[in-house]
Amino acid sequence: xNKENWINDILDSTAxxxxxxxxxxxxxxxxNKLPVxxxxxxxxxxxxxAATTVMLLLNAGTVVHYIHNNKKNIEATQxxxxxxxxxxxxxxYNY
Amino acid sequence: xxxxxxxxxxxxxxVFATVYKSILSFNNQSTIATWIYRIAVNRSLDHLRTxxxxxxxxxxVASTDELKRAESLHDGxxxxxxxxxxxxxxxxxxxxxxxxxxxxxxxxxxxAHVEGLPQKDVAEVMELSLKAVESLLQRAKQNLRDELxxxxxxxxxxxxxxx
Numbered sequence: 119x120n121k122e123n124w125i126n127d128i129l130d131s132t133a134x135x136x137x138x139x140x141x142x143x144x145x146x147x148x149x150n151k152l153p154v155x156x157x158x159x160x161x162x163x164x165x166x167x168a169a170t171t172v173m174l175l176l177n178a179g180t181v182v183h184y185i186h187n188n189k190k191n192i193e194a195t196q197x198x199x200x201x202x203x204x205x206x207x208x209x210x211y212n213y
Numbered sequence: 214x215x216x217x218x219x220x221x222x223x224x225x226x227x228v229f230a231t232v233y234k235s236i237l238s239f240n241n242q243s244t245i246a247t248w249i250y251r252i253a254v255n256r257s258l259d260h261l262r263t264x265x266x267x268x269x270x271x272x273x274v275a276s277t278d279e280l281k282r283a284e285s286l287h288d289g290x291x292x293x294x295x296x297x298x299x300x301x302x303x304x305x306x307x308x309x310x311x312x313x314x315x316x317x318x319x320x321x322x323x324x325a326h327v328e329g330l331p332q333k334d335v336a337e338v339m340e341l342s343l344k345a346v347e348s349l350l351q352r353a354k355q356n357l358r359d360e361l362x363x364x365x366x367x368x369x370x371x372x373x374x375x376x
Contacts, residue, residue, distance in 0.1 A: 121362060121365050124361075124365055125362060127303055128303045128310070129357060129361075131300040131304040131307050132300075132327050135300075135304075137328065137329050
């Protein structure tokens with residue numbers, strides 16, 4: 119065998135060798151099941167929306183509660199005033 | 214690339230540990246197979262650099278003839294599960310010659326001709342252009358031809374002198 123053929127034989131010795139082959143898409147399939155960044159971002163966004171809604175509801179609730187309480191306070195402060203006037207009139211009875 | 218079963222097993226373990234640790238940093242810009250190939254190539258090259266450094270510091274016996282030294286390193290211990298039995302002797306010489314190539318030529322040649330990856334995938338693993346990979350493969354083949362040619366001539370001369 120001459121030199122060139124010998125070299126070609128050596129270089130072709132990996133031809134037809136068996137190689138392990140993984141099924142297509144197996145890695146990508148596994149990757150899709152992993153929690154990745156976009157999912158984390160969605161979760162953060164949802165939590166943010168939920169927190170904002172709760173805060174707004176609490177805020178609105180506080181305003182309604184305050185208005186309701188304030189009405190009672192106004193009534194309460196007006197009536198004792200009248201009673202006070204009555205008491206004063208009793209105390210100033212002249213013999 | 215490393216050609217020693219024990220080294221290959223250590224590197225495989227290391228590669229999968231790295232994959233496990235950094236799987237969440239994988240950015241889907243390439244396929245996961247390409248990404249794992251890249252990690253494996255880098256780990257193998259790191260290992261070869263360590264071996265080469267040890268050799269330079271005198272742990273291995275230095276020889277002037279690279280192929281002869283490489284061949285002696287693989288003699289008797291050459292194992293490759295995919296190589297057909299009748300090709301084993303030729304493949305042993307080829308792998309010995311591959312180990313004399315510069316790093317980038319070795320990587321390109323092993324990925325394309327031993328792993329059987331298409332040149333496009335080799336370019337992705339090595340983060341090079343397709344043209345650069347073609348050029349590397351051409352130079353690798355030429356260097357292998359030169360190295361094997363020198364080995365052929367020397368062996369012929371040895372046979373003549375022994376007669």
